[in-house]
Amino acid sequence: MGFNIALAxxxxxxxxxxxxxxxxxxxxNNKGSVLAVDADANANLNEVLAIEAVDTxxxxxxxxxxxxxxxxxxxxxxYRVQEALIEADGYDLIVMGRPEGSGCYCxxxxxxxxxxDMLADNYSYVVIDNEAGMEHxxxxxxxxxxxxxxxxxxxxxxxxxxxxLRDLAKELKLNVTKTLLLVNRVPDKGLDQRVYDEIEKYxxxxxxxxxxxxxxxxxxxxxxxxxxxxDNDRAFKAVEKFINAYASK
Numbered sequence: 533m534g535f536n537i538a539l540a541x542x543x544x545x546x547x548x549x550x551x552x553x554x555x556x557x558x559x560x561n562n563k564g565s566v567l568a569v570d571a572d573a574n575a576n577l578n579e580v581l582a583i584e585a586v587d588t589x590x591x592x593x594x595x596x597x598x599x600x601x602x603x604x605x606x607x608x609x610x611y612r613v614q615e616a617l618i619e620a621d622g623y624d625l626i627v628m629g630r631p632e633g634s635g636c637y638c639x640x641x642x643x644x645x646x647x648x649d650m651l652a653d654n655y656s657y658v659v660i661d662n663e664a665g666m667e668h669x670x671x672x673x674x675x676x677x678x679x680x681x682x683x684x685x686x687x688x689x690x691x692x693x694x695x696x697l698r699d700l701a702k703e704l705k706l707n708v709t710k711t712l713l714l715v716n717r718v719p720d721k722g723l724d725q726r727v728y729d730e731i732e733k734y735x736x737x738x739x740x741x742x743x744x745x746x747x748x749x750x751x752x753x754x755x756x757x758x759x760x761x762x763d764n765d766r767a768f769k770a771v772e773k774f775i776n777a778y779a780s781k
Contacts, residue, residue: 534564534567534652534653534654534655534656534657534658535656535657535658535678535779536652536657536658536660536676536677536678536679537554537657537658537659537660537677537678537679537681537779538660538662538677538679538680538681539551539554539659539660539661539662539681539682539683540662540680540681540682540683540697541664541682541683541684541690541693541694541697542664542684542685542690542693543664544664544685545664545683545684545685545690545716545717546683546716546717547661547662547664547683547716548572548576548577548580548661549580549748549752549758550681550683550714550716550742550771551568551577551580551659551661552577552580552581552757552758552759553742553758553761553767553768553771553772554659554681554771554775554779555568555581555623555659555759556758556759556761556768556771556772557768557771557772557774557775557776558656558657558659558775558779559622559623559759560763560772561772561775561776563656563657563775563780564655564656564657565622565623565624565654565655565656565657566622566623566624566655566656566657566658566659567623567624567625567626567648567651567652567654567655567657567658567659568581568623568624568625568626568659568661569625569626569628569644569648569658569659569660569661570585570625570626570627570628570629570661571628571641571644571660571661571662571663572628572661572662572663572664574663575588575627575628575629577625577627577661578618578625578627579755580752580757580758581620581625581757581758581759582755582756582757582760583618583620583625583757585618585625585627585629587612587615587616587627588616588627588628588629589613589616589626589627589628589629589643589644589647590628590629591612591616591629592609592612592613592616592643595608595612596608596609609643610647613626613643613647617651624655626644626647626648626651628641628644648660657779660677676706676707676708677706677708677709678709678710678779679708679709679710679711679712679778679779680698680701680706680708680710680711680712681712681714681739682694682697682698682711682712682713682714682736683714683715683716684713684714684715684716685715685716685717686715686716686717686718686719686723686724686727687724687727688726688727688730690715691713691715691727691730691731691734691736692730692734694713694734694736695734695736698711698734698736710737710778711737712737712738712739712740712778713731713736713737713738713739713740714739714740714741714742714771714774715727715738715740715741715742716742717742717743717744718741718742718743718744719743719744720743720744722741723741739774739777739778740770740771740773740774741770742767742770742771743766743767743770744767745765745766745767745768747761747762747765747767748761748765748767
């Protein structure tokens with residue numbers, strides 16, 4: 533099975549952009565093929581990568597009532613999931629998405645988990661961008677990660693949210709090898725000592741401090757791919773250092 537990096541964090545921390553930078557680091561250093569998984573019902577990893585997601589797993593739920601003649605439901609679902617897999621340069625992407633209307637996301641979650649497990653053996657790395665908050669953990673969408681990377685704001689509230697996510701993963705007995713903290717958008721003056729104190733108080737493992745980057749902001753404003761970010765960008769260099777230290781196979 534591929535080395536699994538699952539990202540979690542509260543909304544607004546830049547988690548999805550970090551997921552893209554994680555992918556860029558793996559691809560730049562020729563560490564192997566990548567399966568990117570957008571496990572957020574409000575899919576936007578494809579936007580960070582500047583590619584269109586035409587099909588999502590969430591759409592499959594709408595189609596299984598009209599299975600083509602001569603196919604079983606399971607065979608049709610597998611066919612449609614394979615069809616939804618987006619093949620790109622050096623990586624593939626699968627998007628959970630959401631069902632139409634007010635339908636429950638449980639079916640899309642179940643399919644995502646099932647088929648990611650099936651596909652993972654074909655890739656060196658699996659990078660899973662989970663939805664904001666903690667609900668995905670209670671649904672066990674985050675499955676057997678080698679690294680649960682919790683992304684935080686550079687403030688005390690962000691660290692507290694990270695602590696809660698870490699604790700929930702323990703309560704749910706998720707099979708996580710390492711739970712690590714990445715503080716994103718660190719200002720030029722660095723982290724406040726009070727933030728470090730909170731990290732130490734909660735026993736969190738601070739693995740990376742990613743600085744603010746005007747280049748990342750420009751990439752986002754221009755709707756370009758974060759994979760095209762300059763290799764010397766300081767935010768990317770911080771993520772690359774993290775990957776080389778913690779996620780080398």
